[in-house]
Amino acid sequence: MPAPAHGRGGRKQRSRRPRTTDQVEVGMAEAEAHSIVIVGGGICGLATALALHRYHDVWQQGDRTSREKVPVRTELRCLNRKDMIEALAKDIPAGMIRFGCRIAAIDADPSSHGAVLTMADGTTMKAKVLIGCEGTYSVVAKYLGLSPVRTIPRAVLRGFTWFPHGHSFENEFLRLRVGDFFIGRLTITDNLVHFFITMPKPPTADVSTKDLKKVRDVALKEMQDVECPAEIIDIVRDSDPESLNFVTEFWYRPPWEVIFGSFQKGTVTVAGDAMHAMGPFIGQGGSAGLEDAVVLARSLARAVEDADGAGKDAPASAREKMIGKAIGEYIRERRPRVALLSLESFIMGALLVRSPSPVAKLACVAVLILLGSKSLRHAYYDCGRL
Secondary structure (H helix, E strand, C coil): CECCCCCCCCCCCCCCCCEEEEEEEECCCECCEEEEEEECCCHHHHHHHHHHHCCHHHHHHHCCCEEEEEECCCCCCCCCHHHHHHHHHHCCCCCCEEEEEEEEEEEECCCCCCEEEEECCCCEEEEEEEEECCCCCCHHHHHCCCCCCEEECCEEEEEEEECCCCCCCCCEEEEEEECCEEEEEEECCCCEEEEEEEECCCCCCCCCCCCHHHHHHHHHHHHHHCCCCHHHHHHHHCCCHHHCEEECCEEECCHHHHHHCCCEECCEEECCHHHHCCCCCCCCHHHHHHHHHHHHHHHHHHHHHHHHHCCCCCCHHHHHHHHHHHHHHHHHHHHHHHHHHHHHHHHHHHHHHCCCCHHHHHHHHHHHHHHCHHHCHHHHCCCCCC
């Protein structure tokens, strides 16, 4: 079965240069024709593959200084991306993941509602169902006619800090603005804390952005200059150098494109960042991708059950229509949820990194109040069971 690829690259995709992806296939592979191909190997791609694997037998039968503390009133988990990807990947059967595929083009399959993928080496692969989970610069999203994601030029340093004897922080999501810095802190365990810092500008040219220790030192000096709280300084200073991640821009799909964008063509669709890339301001990008995986797998499983109920003599076109209908139901269920998340993240970004006018700032705050963002409403969402 083909499968997922990380969609977190920092450079824009160029049409003349084929994109390297990994893929996950779900279904019985015969030659290079597959029941389902998932392009992308990040959280959403692996989660979608694993969710569909739970129904694998079914598919085979059918073929300035401001401070905000957000207390956690119910269970709230912050997870290390690497740990989550490893946990998802280990439960996917061997042979389902194919690494290093270079997709040069995607075309409609004239014999079905699916698609034909052409690789850089000239080989082709037919997919009865194609799911794009390959992140911000998705080739599947481009095939669907979605606009390229937008970028915000803002330096962001992220990492983890280990406290061998435990820390005294409460189980809360701290968001802190000091001068032009926006800082987030969230406890993971009694010993591990995650943080992120959006910096006013990237380090000067004499500091390599690949030298993350030097980037951290620059951030620490600038944070001390604006009198950042000592507890935050200590967290950043004591962070694990191996955990540091630094980008000079981040990506988002505007909320109006999430509301009105076309996420389906026949039995081809997208999920995760390919559908609703958003900035890191509310910490829901990965969670939304996991929700996509559950809802999509559930919808497709129901469609296959309905197709099996129609009997073996049902034409292939009827089965494809059932699957296409299921994908449409998945999009209708997910669109309101991800549109609200995209809107909230977009507004938070506008407030924190764009320095809006007083009138625009007032409008943004009014929308946030209506959304109820200070209670982390978005984190209490239940997408249902698989």
